[in-house]
Amino acid sequence: AQSVTQPDIHITVSEGASLELRCNYSYGATPYLFWYVQSPGQGLQLLLKYFSGDTLVQGIKGFEAEFKRSQSSFNLRKPSVHWSDAAEYFCAVGAGSARQLTFGSGTQLTVLP
Amino acid sequence: NAGVTQTPKFRILKIGQSMTLQCTQDMNHNYMYWYRQDPGMGLKLIYYSVGAGITDKGEVPNGYNVSRSTTEDFPLRLELAAPSQTSVYFCASSGRDLLREQYFGPGTRLTVT
Numbered sequence: 001a002q003s004v005t006q007p008d009i010h011i012t013v014s015e016g017a018s019l020e021l022r023c024n025y026s027y028g029a030t031p032y033l034f035w036y037v038q039s040p041g042q043g044l045q046l047l048l049k050y051f052s053g054d055t056l057v058q059g060i061k062g063f064e065a066e067f068k069r070s071q072s073s074f075n076l077r078k079p080s081v082h083w084s085d086a087a088e089y090f091c092a093v094g095a096g097s098a099r100q101l102t103f104g105s106g107t108q109l110t111v112l113p
Numbered sequence: 114n115a116g117v118t119q120t121p122k123f124r125i126l127k128i129g130q131s132m133t134l135q136c137t138q139d140m141n142h143n144y145m146y147w148y149r150q151d152p153g154m155g156l157k158l159i160y161y162s163v164g165a166g167i168t169d170k171g172e173v174p175n176g177y178n179v180s181r182s183t184t185e186d187f188p189l190r191l192e193l194a195a196p197s198q199t200s201v202y203f204c205a206s207s208g209r210d211l212l213r214e215q216y217f218g219p220g221t222r223l224t225v226t
Contacts, residue, residue: 004155006155009153034214036217042219042220043117043203043217043218043219043220044156044203044205044217045217046214046215046216049214090155090156092155097163098144098146098161098162098163098169098207099144099207099213099215100146100158100161100171101146101148101156101158101215102158102172103148103155103156103157104155105153105154105155106153106154106155
């Protein structure tokens with residue numbers, strides 16, 4: 001069965017600083033990988049996804065992620081964080097006949113002014 | 114275009130009561146999912162459906178039932194509510210194509226006391 005690990009429960013960065021959120025996955029085949037963001041009291045919004053091809057994928061809100069098969073990682077990055085990026089971020093792997101998602105436990109991002 | 118809608122937004126149940134969480138999507142998506150999110154945790158899949166009349170169990174199905182009589186609706190039934198079912202419940206849907214993402218509803222916050 002697939003699994004997703006987000007080793008950082010909480011990250012704090014200053015506004016304007018760069019950001020990297022870590023995600024490691026375990027899956028026997030080529031993974032379908034996603035990053036979602038959840039603002040307080042809201043549902044989940046897709047930031048970006050990877051299925052195949054170019055290992056560096058661009059998403060919304062200036063986010064990007066890099067798939068590294070050798071490290072089983074799919075880390076999320078942003079060059080300059082904005083206060084509005086404060087939220088919880090979830091990495092997920094999709095598998096199965098319905099591409100059911102298995103989520104990591106999330107990383108809470110705090111942005112300092 | 115409303116996307117995925119869920120009702121109610123909030124509900125308090127007494128132990129042993131039953132209720133149905135409603136989920137409707139207007140995107141003509143074949144695939145629908147129910148997840149629960151416990152504090153500090155990622156989302157866990159309860160049930161999913163690949164089309165009208167077809168449902169299957171996810172990771173944490175005990176204590177829940179689903180039905181899918183139409184493409185649009187995917188209600189989640191809680192029988193004999195227990196405190197362990199206190200959670201936030203998210204419904205999601207996705208289309209048929211290989212690159213499909215899941216679109217999430219705003220969630221239902223359920224407390225069982």
